[in-house]
Amino acid sequence: QSVLTQPPSASGTPGQRVTISCSGSSSNIGSNYVYWYQQLPGTAPKLLIYRNNQRPSGVPDRFSGSKSGTSASLAISGLRSEDEADYYCAAWDDSLSGPVVFGGGTKLTVL
Amino acid sequence: QITLKESGPTLVKPTQTLTLTCTFSGFSLSTSGVGVGWIRQPPGKALEWLALIYWNDDKRYSPSLKSRLTITKDTSKNQVVLTMTNMDPVDTATYYCAHRPPGVAAAAEFDYWGQGTLVTVSS
Numbered sequence: 605q606s607v608l609t610q611p612p613s614a615s616g617t618p619g620q621r622v623t624i625s626c627s628g629s630s631s632n633i634g635s636n637y638v639y640w641y642q643q644l645p646g647t648a649p650k651l652l653i654y655r656n657n658q659r660p661s662g663v664p665d666r667f668s669g670s671k672s673g674t675s676a677s678l679a680i681s682g683l684r685s686e687d688e689a690d691y692y693c694a695a696w697d698d699s700l701s702g703p704v705v706f707g708g709g710t711k712l713t714v715l
Numbered sequence: 716q717i718t719l720k721e722s723g724p725t726l727v728k729p730t731q732t733l734t735l736t737c738t739f740s741g742f743s744l745s746t747s748g749v750g751v752g753w754i755r756q757p758p759g760k761a762l763e764w765l766a767l768i769y770w771n772d773d774k775r776y777s778p779s780l781k782s783r784l785t786i787t788k789d790t791s792k793n794q795v796v797l798t799m800t801n802m803d804p805v806d807t808a809t810y811y812c813a814h815r816p817p818g819v820a821a822a823a824e825f826d827y828w829g830q831g832t833l834v835t836v837s838s
Contacts, residue, residue, distance in 0.1 A: 636821050637821075637822055639823050649825075649828055651826045654824050694823035696822055698821070703821070704775075705764065705823070706763065706764060
């Protein structure tokens with residue numbers, strides 16, 4: 605069981621906006637930055653969002669991150685078929701669970 | 716540009732020790748703030764962080780696997796080595812190494828990843 609909790613699945617149609625949640629605690633999300641990773645089928649994970657809401661160079665602005673308290677969210681607007689992937693949140697954890705913890709991942713399906 | 720590549724055995728027997736090497740280029744592990752981490756992913760399952768080594772040789776381990784893991788670096792060879800003892804079939808996974816950039820100290824940030832190497836544990 606993962607320290608960070610994500611819904612196992614999410615879905616949307618092309619053009620829609622979808623959000624993926626990530627729930628943690630005061631020792632991880634509540635006191636540290638949240639990171640999001642995208643893993644396309646058969647490939648290595650890719651950093652999608654860093655420091656809660658920053659996009660690395662090359663990541664479209666359709667992807668956005670936010671954080672409030674001990675929860676975080678990844679939003680994808682203008683959904684495209686190539687966004688179909690697994691998405692993972694991660695954070696530093698100051699407790700005995702850490703120091704690096706991942707969520708269980710959310711499989712996004714573009715209908 | 717930064718690249719990383721994992722190497723090691725594809726098949727190990729239960730109770731054996733696994734040794735994986737991450738060979739990287741495009742950065743130096745002697746640069747302040749830089750680190751290299753190991754993350755694994757069992758088939759069809761989630762990512763699991765294993766270990767992290769920093770430029771100053773500070774090492775961090777997953778609490779649940781700490782007794783079985785050792786991470787070391789060879790700065791001159793641009794390599795990081797992970798050993799995991801007493802391998803079990805449940806350790807079957809793709810093992811990734813990844814670059815941790817300098818910046819925020821307490822950060823689960825890995826901006827470049829290797830392609831991963833699948834390790835199967837079976838007799």
